[in-house]
């Protein structure tokens with residue numbers, strides 16, 4: 001890619017990016033944690049696959065495929081018993097590993113296992129990994145990686161375009177000027193966080209000649225931060241602010257029916273102690289909400305009508321091209337079946353190792 005040329009060639013058709021039949025293997029949001037209490041079971045459909053999710057007596061979350069392997073009853077009609085789930089129809093019981101452990105009319109149940117999916121909680125949401133074994137951590141705000149956080153679940157949305165296209169918005173530098181009237185030039189630098197996460201950070205300092213910048217300049221040394229961290233090509237975390245005060249907004253999006261995007265906006269800040277800490281965080285989260293609105297206002301109509309096709313990329317679209325290339329390198333799965341999509345490196349892929357980080361249900 002020649003950065004000095006005025007236009008880039010984009011004659012390569014993407015296989016994963018903006019494909020309504022594919023998504024990147026990863027962690028995807030399910031429902032807010034508070035919507036599933038101990039002893040509750042709920043039906044959920046994620047990325048075209050029907051599932052049931054329940055919370056056992058030990059508070060752990062368990063996700064199964066939705067239909068009973070006996071006769072196909074929907075398991076969300078069933079009942080949580082301790083840490084297990086009993087089907088409503090003929091009372092077969094499945095433990096948290098999906099093993100059939102009781103059939104009332106048989107002394108010993110046959111060896112039968114339901115498909116289970118790794119499930120965890122973070123930032124007030126329940127997340128499911130769309131493969132057998134999680135390969136990466138749950139999405140996190142890079143600068144709050146090991147910190148306890150305060151989170152406000154702000155809003156839920158459905159947009160009439162692919163999640164990958166929704167993601168681009170935050171690094172589409174031209175539109176930040178054209179639509180959002182940002183009076184500054186933005187140039188991003190890309191940095192890989194891991195195989196499935198990439199960060200784009202603005203490297204152009206904001207000019208000091210406005211009154212507002214002069215006023216707050218006394219509080220900080222470095223350029224105002226504007227960075228976007230993408231996980232699984234479908235979750236974008238925008239971090240914004242001068243160095244003494246950053247706000248973080250997570251746009252957790254997943255592919256919805258008909259190639260649409262279904263998302264949840266989370267406002268995140270680090271936990272502050274005591275009553276004043278709590279109060280301070282309410283204000284911080286309120287300011288974060290205002291910052292989040294900045295990114296949504298003005299674009300809503302475009303994402304309802306866009307037929308994304310970057311036919312004529314120019315130098316200013318460089319970050320978008322980098323993001324597309326990043327998504328193209330991801331492990332893709334098929335909508336509905338969650339089977340591996342054909343990918344260039346399936347054959348040569350090294351044997352996967354278990355993701356080492358602690359996967360917690362707490």
Ligand code: FES
Pocket residue numbers: 068069070071072073087088089090091092
């Ligand atoms: S259908 Fe579930 S036990 Fe028969």
Ligand SMILES: [Fe+2]
Pocket residue numbers: 169170175179180294295296299
């Ligand atoms: Fe925007």
